Amino acid sequence: MPATPHSRRLHRRTFLAGAGATGLAAVGAAAALHFRSDSSDSADSSDSSGDASSIPTLSAGDLQLVVGDASHPGRVTVTTADARELVHFDGYRFGDSMSTVEPTVDTPDPTTVTVTYAPGDGYDAASVTYRAFGGTVTADWEFALPEGTGEDGVLDDGRIWRTFVDASTPTGIHVPATRWTRDARGGVPYLETVTGHHYVDWPAENSGTEARICGVLTADGSRTRNSTSLQAPAVRGDDGIWRSTVTFRSDADVDAARVLTESGRMLLAGGVLGHIGLxxxxxxxxxxxxxxxxxxxxxxxxxxxxxxxxxxxxxxxxxxxxxxxxxxxxxxxxxxxxxxxxxxxxxxxxxxxxxxxxxxxxxxxxxxxxxxxxxxxxEHDFGPANGSIIGLGGFISMPAPGRTQDQGMESAEDEHALWERLGIRHLRNPWLTADESRDLGIRTAVQPGGNPGQFTDPDGQSFDDWMTETLTQVRDSGAEHIELLNEWNANDESKNEELATEYTETWLKPFRAAMDRDGTDADLIGMALAGWDAHFLDVIRDRGGWELLDGIAEHAGRGNYTADYDGGHWNFHGQLRRTRAYLDGNPGPTQLWLTEAYACTQPNNWWNDSPRVAADATMLTLLIAAALGVEGVHWYQLTDGVWHNKYGVAPENPEYHYGLFHVDRSPKLSAVAFAHAAEVLDGADFLGWIESPHPDLRGLRFSRDGRVHWVLWSRQDGYITNATRTDEGFFPFPEPWEDTPGSSGKTLQVGVPSGALCQDVFGREITAENGRTISVGGSPVVVTGDLDDGPGPTDVTGDASIALTGVSVRRDGSSLVIDGTNDTDADLTLRVLGRQVDGEVVEKEVTAPTGRFSETVDLGASMPEDAVGASTSVAVTTWERPQVRILAERSAELTPGAAQPQVWRAEYYRSV
Structure with missing residues (x-):
């Protein structure tokens, strides 16, 4: 299509002339554009960020340097042309307790200030030279360090002391300058940070009208800041001197970049400000x-x-x-x-x-x-929250009340509309008022933070004050549950018994007592576990904390495994099964919350998901959570970035890549799959796992409004993603339209009823061949229609990863008789899972010889109950017929030198 020419720019500002000039000249804001709304081309007047982009900007004029008096030795203050103070610069902090000392100031000319510091703890010499020219001030730091220091990372988090004076944003808004790049070894392209920009505004007036002065602090390697300091790492030069340069600007280019940033144009804003690395x-x-x-x-x-x-x-x-x-x-x-x-x-x-x-x-x-x-x-008209497990942990447009989250620039209205499009019905934190929660149809929670030994400081906040503050937040937000603390078991595994004891005695018990005194009717959910940790819960249970809880929470982390894999530790399905087993085997709390679930897309890293794999994992994560009776899933998180750096870019850090949306707020494939899964699960009941005749076909069955959904996928290519990797961490991810390394290209041909609606993981309609057959690979396919005649498709053809077929089961007292055909050239070890027993995963084994076989295994107490009705167990959650799971496994390296083998399973669910 032809382009429509368009140019939108800010005119350069002019200074007021004449003896009465104030030095602050108004700039028209017609070009300013807030993040554009999905529903309107106009800015949202209710935006929580104050719709700052509609506020005209004023010129600061030629910036001036003012040296501090005796009360602030070594301080240099940057002012506007008419002497309004903007920012104070003080010393440099090397570490937690090492800072520059005893400054000596030299001013060789009106635009230059040099501050030299006496030798101090951690450095031999330090100095900084400030230079002002036009709308720019540079601060060039130099350090001489003792031999052997610096390389230990002490300057990685080196920080300048700086304070914004009466600014609208006391800590600044961090939006790095970035560029797109592609690794020479291949893989998907990615953004990388070139330098760190920290924008800040100062309120001003122009002829009685609200205005602002825009500034930006820039430092290479800078990602964090607070109200008094800014990260400004120093780098060692060839001459052995460590250097760091910090730049402050307030000029026309800053104004243009700020407007572009507020319009969602972060990349272009960085280009406007410019940098040698761009x-x-x-x-x-x-x-x-x-x-x-x-x-x-x-x-x-x-x-x-x-x-x-x-x-x-x-x-x-x-x-x-x-x-x-x-x-x-x-x-x-x-x-x-x-x-x-x-x-x-x-x-x-x-x-x-x-x-x-x-x-x-x-x-x-x-x-x-x-x-x-x-x-x-x-758009989909999602049902009420009490019929949904779809939730969100991690947000963008606004900080939670009383939290230290960075402020987002998107409008709250736009974000709320996006929640609706994604089917979000639960929030992990009280980002809404009680009225907003009710109006949006979203259930909210409170997840207070706390650390071991937090209240030992007699001059710090007391536990009682913390508890009162938390319960007040619960009441004000209308929260329906409280998730008491987060991931202590990740701190130090050797201390988990001690930590679990402190949690139970010092936090859980008094907090529950306070809830009861306060009349709080919110449910109390135990501390979210960083991965499954039965021992941590054992201590809580043994010390009398178990009966105080209404539920538990887990973060079932996952590495380079498909979401339905359940071997080892760091996989989703396996951790969730074990959690469910523990909860069912220890009567008391009934709710299971996944308050962080994810599909991390750190680019070209073997441990994480390529864009296409992430979409499949996202859908299966939500579906399997529903199958195992989870109360709610809080997806971590909506967009890439971290809570203290919402627009940050760090390709080397997985924490920056958990979002459903990229850092520029554009959708990943995961977002589309998430929305489709939410629609499939909206008001649906789980019926059971499909009972396929083929060893590689997997699937789940749901019903809603009289219709049945089959969600089908194949494991012909195994459960390990990125299994062709070598020992190095780099693994070139394919583009979504490219073949995945290790994929055989094989699919299963599955017969479906005539007239059934077939959709891929993104909700796109699939046309069945001859109206009756679809191809099923590793990506989930949803089949909807009149499917209630049996527990799954019966016509399935295609290559098998393990030649175990014709599997059927029947009861014989407490034993299970398994019949089938083993067409491999060796005996197969069959693993059989029935009901969980006393909170433990029970797995029995039986050997299947080659050829046609009939083998008996004593399941004992793990034999599923012979009853129809609601049942939740480690092997299955079903509202129809109890099932057992039978599987045989093999593994092999896909390529010579592969760092881990691929794993294949012949797997069957069977009703008993």
Whole structure:
């Protein structure tokens, strides 16, 4: 489609002239645009961030340096041209207890200040030179360290002491300058941080009208800050001197970058500010709405920007592909940067077919490239929260009351609309008032934080005050449950008995007593466990804390395993089965919450998920949680970034890659799969695992409104993702439309009833061959229709990873007779799981010889009860017929030198 030429820029500011000038000149804000709403082109007036982008900016003029008096020796203050103080700079902190000391100030000229520090603990010499020119101040730090220090990381978190004076945002908003890159070894492209920008505003007035002064602090390697300091790591030079440069700017480019940032154009904003590590020119692309989730296909605008040298221009290519790699758009556009600006842009109209899909938008020029994504799915009228397990942990637009979360710039209205599109019905923290929770139909909770030994300081907050504050928050938010503390068992495994004891005696018991005195009717959920940890719960139970709980919470972490794998420790299904077994085997608390569940997409890391694998894992995580009777799942989290760095980019740190949406707020494939899973589970009842005739077909059965869903997938390619890796951590991920390493390309041909609706993991309709047969691979397929004649498909063909077929079971007292055919060339060890017993996973083994066999295994107390009705156990949660699970396993390296073998299983669920 042809592009619609468009250029949006801020005019350079001019200074007021004449003897009466104040030094603060107004700038028109017509170009300012807040994150665009999915429902409106206008800014949201109810935005929790105050819709700052609509506020005009004022010039600070030529910045000035003022040296502190005796009360603040060594302090240098940056002021506007008319002497308004903006920021104080003091010393440098090397570590928790090491800072610069005894400053001596030298001012060689009005625009330069040098501060030299006496030798101190941890350094031999330190100095900083401040230079002011126009709207920029630089602070160049130099350190001489004793031999052998510095390399120990003491300067990795080196910090300057700085304080913003009467700023609107006392700590600044961190949005790094980034660039897209691709590893020379291959894999998916990713954003990397070039430098750290910390934006800050100061309130001002222009002729009685609200205005602001915009500034930005920049330091390479800077990611964190607080009200008094900013991370500014020092780097060792070839001459042995350690250096760190911090820049403060308040000029026209800062204003333009700030408006772009508030419009969701973080990449382009970094290009406007410029840096030696950024390409010139730098291309940027932004989708049609804040989150680029559309309700309908069709023609939608994509904004393509170019930042670089004023008065230049270049051709930019635009390529749009769907999840299968099909091109839906390709075009080239000339973008010119005006002579008085640092960027230009065009609007490109792109036709994205619906009704459900996902699109990757790549833009490129000779010097750089960029990427964003767009998703299309229809709105769904989700049912009430009490019929849903779909929840969220981790948010963007606003900080929870009383928390230290970074402020987001998106409008609360837009985020709430996105929650609705995703089917969110539970929140882990009280990000809403009680009225908002009721109006949005969302159940909220309180998850207070606390650390071991927190209240030992007699001058610190007392436990009683902390407890009162928490219960007040519960009442004000209308929270329905309290998740008391988080992941102590991850601190030090050797101390878990001590920690569990402290938790029970010092926190849980007095907190429950306070709830009872206060009349709080919220449910009390035990501390979320970082991975399954029966011992931690044993201590709570043995010390009398078990009966005080209404439920427990777990974070069932997962590595490079499919979500339905249940071997070893760090896998989702296995941890969840063990948690369910413990809960069922120890009467008392009944609720099981997964308050963090995820599909981490750290790029090109073997332990995590490629974009396509993450989508499959997301759907299966939610479905398996529903199958095992989980009360609610809080997905961690909505967008990439971390709570103290919501727009941060760190490809080397997995914590930055847990979101359903990228850091630019565009949807991952995971988001589309999440929404589809929420629709499948909306008001649905779990019926049981499918009982397939094929050893590699897996599946779950749900019913809703008289219709049955089969969710089917194949494990012909095994359970280990990225299994072709070697020992190195780097593993090149495929693009969504490329073949996954280790994939055989095999599928199963599964017969489905005529007229059944078949959909892939994204909700896209699949056309059955001859109206009766679909292909099923490792990605879940949802089949909906008149499927209640049996416990699963009966017509399944395709290669088997293990030749174990014709498996059937029958009761013989407390024993189970297993019949089948073993067509392998060796005996198979069959593992049989029935009911859990006394909170433990019970697994029996029996050997199946080659050929046709009939073997008996004594299940004892683990034999499923011979009854129809609601039942929850380690092997199955079913509202129809009790089932056992039978499996045989083999493993082998996929490639020579592979760091771990692939695992295949012939697996059957059978009713007994």
């Amino acid at each position: 390409p010139d020119p730098l291309v940027d692309v932004h989708g049609p709405t804040t989150f680029s989730v559309l309700t309908d296909g069709g023609v939608h605008p994509v904004t393509v920007g170019l930042a670089g040298t004023p008065g230049t221009g270049t051709d930019v290519d635009v390529l749009v592909r769907d999840v299968d790699g099909v091109e839906v758009h390709r075009s080239t556009h000339r973008i010119d940067i005006p002579a008085d600006a640092r960027y230009g842009e065009v609007i490109v109209d792109v036709d994205v077919p619906g009704p459900r899909s996902w699109y990757c938008v790549d833009v490129s020029c000779a010097a750089s490239f960029a990427r964003t994504t767009i998703a299309v799915w229809q």
